[in-house]
Amino acid sequence: MYSITVVGTGYVGLVTGACFADFGNHVTCVDSDERKIERLRALELPFFEPGLPELVGRNIQEGRLTFTSDLEAALKGSKVVFITVGTPPRADGSADTRAIYAVARIVARNLDGYKLVVQKSTAPVGTARSLIAFMKRFAKRGAEFDVASTPEFLREGSAIETFMRPDRVVIGAESPRAEKILRDIHDPLFLLETPMVVTNLETAELIKYASNSFLATKISFINEIANLCEALGADVKVVAKGVGMDRRIGSKFLHAGPGYGGSCFPKDTQALAAFARADGVTTGIVEAAIAANERQMKLMVEKIVKAVGSPRGKRVGVLGLAFKPNTDDLREAPALTIIAGLKRRGIRVRAFDPVAMEGAAGIPALKGVEFAADAYDAARDAHALAIVTEWNEFRNLDLARLKRVMKRPVLCDLRNIYDPDDVTRAGMTHVGVGRGRPSAKRAAKRRKARA
Ligand SMILES: NC(=O)c1ccc[n+]([C@@H]2O[C@H](COP(=O)([O-])OP(=O)(O)OC[C@H]3O[C@@H](n4cnc5c(N)ncnc54)[C@H](O)[C@@H]3O)[C@@H](O)[C@H]2O)c1
Incomplete structure (x- = not known):
């Protein structure tokens, strides 16, 4: 059982937080949007997702899931921090990753013992590695942390099912400690024989983009x-x-x-x-x-x-x-x-x-x-x-x-x-779309055009 902070309580963060809480972990979901947090505490979900209100409600009631807008407080004593903030497109099509760095800066300044920072937002290849150097700039000398990448593949509309029974789990982790923690956290999925890919940070990040681009x-x-x-x-x-x-x-x-x-x-x-x-x-x-x-x-x-x-x-x-x-x-x-x-x-x-x-x-x-x-x-x-x-x-x-x-x-x-x-x-x-019917007239026209 881990103490987990999930930062960004949108589709991915809320589903991730609720599912990890359901696996028995203590999860604090954080969002900079205070109104969203207030509503979540009252069990008013910010979006429609079948089964999610029940899952969130159950885990709040059983004391494993809490919500706050105070990231610094949420980080105290938590071992794993998932970053699940939005990465909206900029005008030139590139992803805006400012929210990821804003969260990483606060995490770096509040390292109170080893923490694993897991970058789960969809962000350009190289983001996770650049976070390591970025966080070092703000962390106290000797502060211990790792950065990992676990891209998310959930599908809205069947988010819980796709989180609980994914086709695969991709883990980008480059230290044995980070890999062990992520294997532990995902253990309930491995019991269901979910295949897993453990790889380096860049490869994990690219798997996400390549999958969506292929689809x-x-x-x-x-x-x-x-x-x-x-x-x-x-x-x-x-x-x-x-x-x-x-x-x-x-x-x-x-x-x-x-x-x-x-x-x-x-x-x-x-x-x-x-x-x-x-x-x-x-x-x-x-x-x-x-x-x-x-x-x-x-x-x-x-x-x-x-x-x-x-x-x-x-x-x-x-x-x-x-x-x-x-x-x-x-x-x-x-x-x-x-x-x-x-x-x-x-x-x-x-x-x-x-x-x-x-x-x-x-x-x-x-x-x-x-x-x-x-x-x-x-x-x-x-x-x-x-x-x-x-x-x-x-x-x-x-x-x-x-x-x-x-x-x-x-x-x-x-x-x-x-x-x-x-x-x-x-x-x-x-x-319809693409529901053509054979037509002798069209065939004749085509024959004439080809002649
Ligand atoms: N929605 C999906 O189906 C899906 C699936 C896979 C991956 N992703 C990726 O996951 C990421 C999150 O997507 P989403 O759909 O959950 O986004 P979302 O917009 O629903 O949620 C993002 C949340 O982050 C919060 N946030 C922003 N900056 C913050 C900060 N500095 N501190 C704390 N909270 C902050 C916002 O208030 C918002 O509630 C994106 O990178 C997206 O591409 C989304």
């Missing part, structure tokens, strides 16, 4: 194939199924859609490209994935505009604002870009999301958007209804009812969750 590339790749499917009369759902059956490729992250979003993929791909550029290395594939993603969101706007005909005086219902289901996280959500694009074309938007509407109200991209009471309310008097996030409750909508309430029954299924034939049979026009 983003997979999404951009299938989105490009989807666009090709539309041009050639093929169905991307079946193409992805056939491709994904090859075990070297795998079926995950091969779902065509409006493009990737969220707090990680856009930021981490940009950051990888930025630190590669700074080191004189070309990462053409990652840069192409970023460009394809931006293109895809624009294409979605064009798709919806085409579906409503001329945009003047038109109204579109949007289902789903969060970047993915089971979260209220709106950071870099495709819905924001798509709605902004529709508004620029003069289209009025009424949107519905099961949990993200509260946070959506103040977002500039959503200014002027009406918020609906449910999916059917979003569809009311609309000339098209666009499904942008595949929440479960949008998977089985009453199509006849939608048809009745809409001005024109057009379903833009940007997540390909409906069978086009079912939609057509219900008397609605179906618009």
